[in-house]
Amino acid sequence: MGLFKKLITAVRGGAREVGEAVVDMNAIRIYEQEIEDAKNNLARAKQDLTAVMAKEMQAEREIKRLADELVKYEGYALDALSKGHEDLAQEVAEKIAEIETEQDSQKAAREQFVAHTRRLKSIMKQTEGTIRQHERELAMVRTTESVQKATRSISDNYGAGATRLLDAKASLERIKQRQQTHYDRMDAASSLDAEIGSESLEAKLKGAGIADAEKAGSDVLARLKRKAAVN
Amino acid sequence: MPSLKTLMQGVGALDEETRKGADFDIQPLPGDDEVIQVIINGQEELPVFVTASDSQILCICYLWGEDEIEADAKLELLEAMLDMNIPMPLSSFGRIGNKYAVFGAISVHTTAIEIAHELATLSDNAVDAIDALSEFLR
Structure with missing residues (x-):
């Protein structure tokens, strides 16, 4: 005691x-x-x-x-x-x-x-x-x-x-802001991921000849020949 | 019994999984290597100070000063802090001079993992406490 x-x-x-x-x-x-x-x-x-x-x-x-x-x-x-x-x-x-x-x-x-x-x-x-x-x-x-x-x-x-400790509310504000920025970045990153994901789907579809396939040079030549024959 | 410095070096050397995602910037205070400052990433404004006495290691995070408390809200604030003191994990409210703090005390016979857990929890508790009690602050 x-x-x-x-x-x-x-x-x-x-x-x-x-x-x-x-x-x-x-x-x-x-x-x-x-x-x-x-x-x-x-x-x-x-x-x-x-x-x-x-x-x-x-x-x-x-x-x-x-x-x-x-x-x-x-x-x-x-x-x-x-x-x-x-x-x-x-x-x-x-x-x-x-x-x-x-x-x-x-x-x-x-x-x-x-x-x-x-x-x-x-x-x-x-x-x-x-x-x-x-x-x-x-x-x-x-x-x-x-x-x-x-x-x-x-x-x-x-x-x-510069190293002075901030008051509590200002500290909290900054921490929350930083967290928000972090979350925003994560959101951006995940929507970017989603876009890249959908692009790759399109690529697969094209590969399978389901969506518009890339135009090949031979196709273009054939078209031009058809055009020349008509004229 | 390892020294505080050795223990804190151990905390710095923990792998990411053991730290549960918290990154620690561990530096002794200039001019006093018995006090170690730990900054947890994302919460730089609320550094944790670690010091040891004979029997325990104290981790302290300052919250607000006496002058930041709304003039007629002090009693209510103190009561809210007392009420929150027991449920708050691993930390307690305290006052050092005219500054309020959350702190955790650990036996000197502890491990780096325990300290890392304490530090991360303490820092989160500090942010939560200020957030929850800011209505009483200027």
């Missing part, structure tokens, strides 16, 4: 000095620094996450191993009891209590790792959001600046003289 509002104020303010920044450089530097920091935090959080998830998996494996141990020693204890080795059963029971204590502490550690993972993931999500927002806002500032820079170049080039 921050830069968006600043941009609106800056752009709506309109008449600013040529070359003046849209948003002061300090604000931009702060944003860039924040993006940089956020990216570093994100990279660190990703590393931490990998480490914590590895520890979580380790704890998980250890819990599983201890559970297997428990089953095994409980079997031993029951065996010892059934065979009347009360003392041995007592010893095994102590071992079982030890394993259970170890298992409890592993479970507590696993809970901590799970919570840590959750916290890191939420931090990463938040950080990614911050980066996205800052980058979008910076893109807006940069775009505004490059448009203003382009506008200055364009008005420098089209400021005056």
Whole structure:
């Protein structure tokens, strides 16, 4: 939100000095620094996450191993009891209590790792959001600046003289005129095509002796001879 | 990511069929090669200016200045422009300083064919927009 509002104020303010920044450089530097920091935090959080998830998996494996141990020693204890080795059963029971204590502490550690993972993931999500927002806002500032820079170049080039941009109506008029000329030419060309087409039809007819054929020299001579005979 | 200049050279090198009949005269603006001027044949009066920022390429075609708008028609004109903004293909209305424009924004990760399509559409939109909205102009 921050830069968006600043941009609106800056752009709506309109008449600013040529070359003046849209948003002061300090604000931009702060944003860039924040993006940089956020990216570093994100990279660190990703590393931490990998480490914590590895520890979580380790704890998980250890819990599983201890559970297997428990089953095994409980079997031993029951065996010892059934065979009347009360003392041995007592010893095994102590071992079982030890394993259970170890298992409890592993479970507590696993809970901590799970919570840590959750916290890191939420931090990463938040950080990614911050980066996205800052980058979008910076893109807006940069775009505004490059448009203003382009506008200055364009008005420098089209400021005056022969290359001056016309007003909208005059431009439209000229474009329409040019299009009309283009269409007229196309019309002329197509009627010319039609004429040439009909000429070629006539030629075909003549060729087939249907329309008036070209007068041949021999025909003329024959006519002249007939005329001479009459006289 | 190719530079704007490379992309625009690509536009210039497209064959006629890909350009769908539009001929482009592509020149960097003298003194500023970050702005490229494109003139589309038959519509020389409405050049398109192309410039790029970090994330997008902007194609801009100026329409009219604030001073060309009929004195009491501005609100109606702005409303008509807002209404037309969504249906107008690939372009939007905008204002830069005191000049109104149509523009199109494309990701910098684009192709010459996309740019050519954008340029031709933008130029046609500009002509159509002036034609359609000229009743609000002096």
